[in-house]
Amino acid sequence: MLDNFPRGTVPIEDLEMGMVRYLRKEVTDEDIEMFAQISTDRNPVHLDDDYARDTIFQGRIAHGMLTAGLISAVIGEQLPGHGTVYMGQSLKFLAPVRPGDVVLAEVEVIDIDHARRRVKLDCRCMVGDTKVLAGEAMVLAPSKKFD
Template sequence: MLDDLPRGTLFIEDLEVGVQRHLSKVISDADIEMFAGLSTDHNPVHLDEEYAAGTMFKGRIAHGMLTAGLISAVIGEQLPGHGTVYLSQSLKFLAPVRPGDLVYAEVMVTEIDREKNRVKMACHCAVDGKKVLVGEASVLAPSRARG
C-alpha cells in the first residue's frame, strides 16, 4: 500500500533545491506477475522459484524496472507531480528486491532551470534502510505561467 502523502502538483515556481518526496510500497507476487505481463519480461528469475533458487540471488527477485517505476510514481504524483514530463533517467541497481519487500522510493530536487522549466532530481530506492537503486532524473516541470 502507498503512503498517504500529498499528491498533485508542485509547480516549478514553488520548487527549491532540497525539496523531496517519497512513497513506500510492498512488492507483491501479484505486482511481479502483472509487471511481467505488461512488459512481456517473463525471465524465470522473477517468476519461477525453483529456477531462481539456482541463481546467484538464491530466490525470486522483482524486475528492476518495477522498482524503478516507484521513482516514476513519486515524480508523476508528487514531485513535481501532475503534468510532469520525463526527459531522462539514469539508474544503477545495487541490490535485489524480493517479493514481500517494503520499498522506500525517494526523489530530491538537485537543480532547477526555471527559464526552461527543467528540474534535475536525485533518486533512490531502499529496502530496510539499504539502497537498492540510485539514479538521477531530468524532467520538464509544470508551470503556472506556461500552462
C-alpha cells in the same frame, strides 16, 4: 501497503532545492506477475521459485524496472507531479528487491533551471537500510503560467 505524500503538483515556481517526496510500497507477487504481463519480461528469475533458487540471487526477485517505476510514480504524482514531462533517467540497480519487500522510493530536487523549466532530481530506492536503486532524472516541470 502504500504510504506517500498527497498526490498533486508542485509547479516550477514553487520548487526548492532539497525538496523531497516519497512513496513506500510493499512489492507483492501480484505486482511482479502484473509487471511480467505488461512488459512481457517473463524471465524465470522473477516468476519461478525453483529456477530462481539456483541463481546468484538464491530466490525470486522483482524486475528492476518495476522498482524504477516507483520513482516514476513519485515524479509523476508528487514532485513535480501532474504535468511533468520525463526527459531522461539514469539508474543503477544496487541490490535485489524480493517479493514482500517494502520499498521506499524517494526523489529530491538537486538543481532547478527556472528559465528552461528543467529540474534535476536525485532518485533512490531503499529496502530497510539497503539502497537498492540510485540515479538521477531530468524533467520538464509544470508551470503556473500554463495552467
